[in-house]
Amino acid sequence: MTDGLDLSRVRFSRTGRLIVDDVDVTVPAGSLGALLGPNGAGKSTLLHLIAGIERADAGALAFAGSDLAALRRRDRARRIALAEQETHDAPELRVHEVVALGRTPHVGPWSGLGERDHAVVAESLAVLGLESLAMREYATLSGGERQRVNLARALAQEPELLLLDEPTNHLDVRAQLTSLELLRTLAASGRTVLAALHDLGLAAAYADHVIVLDGGRVVASGAPAEVLEPGLIREVWGVEVEVLAHPSTGRPIIAYSGVSSARASEVALDARS
Numbered sequence: 001m002t003d004g005l006d007l008s009r010v011r012f013s014r015t016g017r018l019i020v021d022d023v024d025v026t027v028p029a030g031s032l033g034a035l036l037g038p039n040g041a042g043k044s045t046l047l048h049l050i051a052g053i054e055r056a057d058a059g060a061l062a063f064a065g066s067d068l069a070a071l072r073r074r075d076r077a078r079r080i081a082l083a084e085q086e087t088h089d090a091p092e093l094r095v096h097e098v099v100a101l102g103r104t105p106h107v108g109p110w111s112g113l114g115e116r117d118h119a120v121v122a123e124s125l126a127v128l129g130l131e132s133l134a135m136r137e138y139a140t141l142s143g144g145e146r147q148r149v150n151l152a153r154a155l156a157q158e159p160e161l162l163l164l165d166e167p168t169n170h171l172d173v174r175a176q177l178t179s180l181e182l183l184r185t186l187a188a189s190g191r192t193v194l195a196a197l198h199d200l201g202l203a204a205a206y207a208d209h210v211i212v213l214d215g216g217r218v219v220a221s222g223a224p225a226e227v228l229e230p231g232l233i234r235e236v237w238g239v240e241v242e243v244l245a246h247p248s249t250g251r252p253i254i255a256y257s258g259v260s261s262a263r264a265s266e267v268a269l270d271a272r273s
């Protein structure tokens with residue numbers, strides 16, 4: 001058990017299909033974990049289980065030594081934020097109002113936002129460079145602008161555990177790096193951060209720890225340089241890569257060469273039919 005996130009033998013099925021299969025994950029407090037895996041691997045489902053949107057069928061989910069299943073809804077919302085790709089509950093709200101929703105778990109049911117809440121909202125907008133968009137309606141924003149608002153909302157929640165589902169999707173390259181640097185800064189301040197990412201290069205450059213899911217199972221986890229090697233990438237994603245070392249950081253650089261003849265999971269399916 002760590003002072004961060006600890007999942008042990010977590011299972012979840014939907015309509016008779018095992019989607020998360022005996023998953024163990026550890027992300028220590030103060031670190032940035034990247035959840036990787038091809039489409040349909042189970043990344044979003046696992047984030048939903050941790051955030052309490054779905055309930056696991058079996059296994060243990062703990063954060064800072066507390067059983068997540070035993071946390072009351074409000075306590076969970078104070079401690080854990082999930083930044084998803086879309087905010088579905090606020091299409092007509094203005095940007096600053098969407099970000100202020102992040103304060104909901106911290107204010108009483110009948111009281112409005114206090115001085116500190118307003119300050120946190122303003123700070124979250126500023127960190128994501130959203131001041132000039134603060135009065136715009138969320139629905140009128142571009143994909144990348146929405147993504148930054150979703151992250152600002154999660155920041156305003158001041159969570160100890162921050163979960164993010166593809167936080168770099170839609171972002172231009174500078175905004176991608178800005179977001180990952182922000183996640184690193186949050187981790188360095190003692191938060192626990194877990195982000196589902198598709199970009200192996202960004203995970204290699206920024207994550208302390210990567211967890212690779214395939215078909216609902218963890219197939220590898222560890223430091224990026226240990227895990228992200230050509231054999232595993234071929235097996236899981238069905239692509240050929242060379243892995244180089246960054247000349248100044250020493251972190252892995254993933255150089256794509258092309259698509260492999262078949263992914264390991266497809267070979268296994270062919271053998272069965």
Ligand SMILES: Nc1ncnc2c1ncn2[C@@H]1O[C@H](COP(=O)(O)OP(=O)(O)OP(=O)(O)O)[C@@H](O)[C@H]1O
Pocket residue numbers: 014015017019037038039040041042043044045046
């Ligand atoms: N409500 C549901 N009913 C049935 N199957 C589901 C349901 N929700 C998800 N699945 C299936 O579970 C698997 C994992 O889905 P999930 O969205 O967690 O994957 P992911 O790794 O986040 O994928 P992506 O990278 O494409 O976003 C997929 O095969 C998906 O079709």
